[in-house]
Amino acid sequence: MIATWIRKLLPALSMCFAAMSASAWPTQPVTLVVPYTPGTGIDIVARQLAARLPAALGQPVTVENLAGASGNIGSEKVARAKPDGHTLLVQVNTLVMNKSLFKTLSYDPVADFEPITLTSWGTLLLVANPNVQPAATVSDVVGAAKAKPGQLTYATPGVGTPHHLAMALLLQRTGTDMLHVPYKGTAGAVTDLLGGRIDFMFLPMHVALPQIQAGKLKAIAAGSPKRLSQLPDVPTLAEAKVPDNVDLWYGVLAPKGTPADIVNRINQEIGKILKHPEVAQAFASQGMVPETSTPGEFGALIARDAQRWAEVVKKGNITAE
Structure with missing residues (x-):
């Protein structure tokens, strides 16, 4: 009877110990590591959390x-930190991209973390210089690229x-080819896109929107699963028969x-x-929409995402080193 009583008691004891562990945390200040410079989208996420979590x-x-090394410096620090909940990583989906892009990392961008939650989504827009013709739709872009393989240009940071x-x-996905023109950051790329020296680019919505509204850029497609409320007439990639989206996710890991x-x-x-209106x-x-998830x-x-981008990186023979 004693053994039966103990077996019945064990689940309750386990729950008590777990509750005690969670209630005891944190026992010291909590650090949110952002592996990018201040003012970036992911930094905005971290500072909104840091302002409200202490209460x-x-x-x-x-x-x-x-910052540095495409986010790897800060990410590695958290991967090597004591797993006690006092050092957390606030990251964007470059984390999983880096797993395939970098061949000599001293940490695993996926296996060395405990996912905690999504915080938000950000949208990338496919845009064009208005003088590029024809480029009103994804079909136009694909047709032009197939007619002139490797001659049309796209910029990236x-x-x-x-x-x-x-x-x-x-x-x-569309079996086309363009000339990639990489820049050292977004500013120079956007300047040349606006000046007509570059034809196309994927840009974050908050960067592209003012230029689209001013008529300086042409919006072709949204990389989000659904149309954007700010640009309801711009179709998604999926609507253009590209079976994928290229949204950016933001989240917190331990x-x-x-x-x-x-x-x-x-x-x-x-x-x-994330339910606070001020946070939204x-x-x-920064062109982000709050969204939570379970771990x-x-x-x-x-x-x-790690599998998807690994396939893209391998097929494109892309390396960040």
Whole structure:
């Protein structure tokens, strides 16, 4: 009878211990590592969280920007951090792209993290200089590229960036070819696109929208699953018979081995924050839409995305090194 009583008691004891573990966390300040410079979209996400998490956690929350190596410096720091929930990574989907782009990483961008939650989605728009003819639709672009293989140009902020892989995916899916012109950052690429020295580019919605509204760029397709409220007349890639989207996801991760109860607690607290209207407004300024997920859902998304971009990188023979 004693053994039966103990067996019945064990599940309750396990739940108690898990609750005690989560309630004891955090015991010190929490650091949100952003592997990019201040002012970027992912930095905006981190600072919105850092401003509101202390009220729920009872500890200070700071943002540490560790830019460099396409996000690998900051990401590696978190991968090597103690898995106790006090050092977290705020990242964009370049994390999974880097797994295929870099051949000599000292950490695994996918296996070395515990997914916590999505925070938001951002949209990339396929845009063209208005003088490119014909370029009103994706079909126009595909037809022009097939008529002049390798002669039309597209710009990116650099090799292996989301902008680059988005275009590589589009060209692979449509069997077309264009000349890739990589820049060191977005500003120079946009300047040449506006000046007519470049034909096409994928740009984040918040960067492209003012130029589209001013008539300086032509919107061809949205990389999102659904049409954008800001540009309701612009079709999605899927509507243009390209069976994919190239949205950017943003999310929070912890070092591998972080206890599940701590991961779930962080997930719940971030989920509450993402419901704030002020947060949605701050995200909108960067072309992002808040969205939460369970840790499992985020993990499944990461796995799917890692496979998809690995295929694009391999087929395009793309390397960031």
